[in-house]
Structures are given as structure tokens and as C-alpha cells.
Amino acid sequence: QGQLVESGGGVVQPGRSLRLSCAASGFSFRGSVMHWVRQAPGKGLEWVAVISHDGQNIYYVESAKGRFTISRDNSQNTLFLQMDYLRSEDTAIYYCVKDQSSGWYDLGSFDSWGQGTLVTVSS
């Protein structure tokens, strides 16, 4: 099911920006729907965003709309999450996730996960 490796996490002040990257290998990245899912320390899972294989279809969780931007570079097998106007409640481990679906239908089954990258928003 391939490998996903996130990077770009760190400590950032409220209101600042951070860009996460996810390098994919071992599967057809350009043919895959990709997601970001996050998990606050000691808390449950929260889906953040999804992008279609060609980048034409994108959805966000309500709290991310207008602040986060998901994108992809299929030539580099890389997924991105640009996070602006960060808040303390955005503190979490961010996972890059591959959807099991082979098309833009029956989405939401996450069959491959990265190890996660920790984002801490604090002054």
C-alpha cells in the first residue's frame, strides 16, 4: 500500500503559517485521492481535507475553510497542506492519508497512513 512520509511540522505562533508536505512512494500517487487527518494530543481523530487525484475537487472541514489549502504535485508525488492564521486549537499530529477508492466515489476509507508530523501552535 506504499509509503507516506510527512514533514514540515514544528512550533509556530498563533496567527502565523506553516506548510506541511507528504512524500508518497510505492503506489500510484497520481491516481489516488489523498487526505489530511489530524489528532490533537491525547484526543480523537479529525478529518481535515481531501483532494482528488487531479486536484480539481477539494473539500475541507468547516474549521479549516478559508485558512488551510490542500494541494498536490503529481510530478513530485507530493501532497501539501498550507496552514495560515493558525490557532492554538490547530495543535495536533497531522497525518497524510491515502484513500482506498480508485476514483472520486465511495470515499473515506483510509488504507495507508504516514507516521504524522506534529504541529504546535503556541506563543
Add this chain to the structure above:
Amino acid sequence: DIQLTQSPPSLSATVGDRVTITCRASQSTANSVNWYQQTPGKAPKLLIFGTSTLQRGVSSRFSGSASGTDFTLTINYVQPEDFATYYCQLIYSPPYTFGQGTRLE
């Protein structure tokens, strides 16, 4: 958006037990549910998709079912490696809501 209420928050079991975890949807839904297992410090692992289909490589001790707005994960003959946190998740349309999690201990 449909909400999922997962119960119980924690569950004590002994090796060999049969345990059941339930997720209740806030309204009737045509969506299905997935189940994930997460051990400390690790990413979640997909166990069951589409309410009752076992993911490849997952033990047949795990099974999923649904009745009305209730979705159930059953683990037969609990093994030491099964002690983890389990999450249900609504699928097919955003925001792919997760349940709050059940810690099996």
C-alpha cells in the same frame, strides 16, 4: 452533519473475551461506517470498511455489523495485540466524521 456517538469510552477485557463497541449515528443514514485500530504512538489502521468488510490482512476475529442507526464492531477471542483504541468513522461524504474512540484495556 451527522454525528457519531461511540460507546463505551473504555472497556476492560481479558484475553479470550468477546467484546462489542457501538457507534450510534445522530440520524438515519445511507452512509456506511469504517473501523480503525490505533496503538499508542502509531497511526491508525483500517480494520473494517463499508460497515462489514474486513480489510485485507486483518484477523477474522474482527467483524462489523449495523442495525438501524447503530454500527457495531465485535472482537472475538481478544488477543494481547488487540488492546488499543478503536474508532468508527462515517464514510462516502465529507466531513468523514469519527467517533470519540473506545480504549480497550
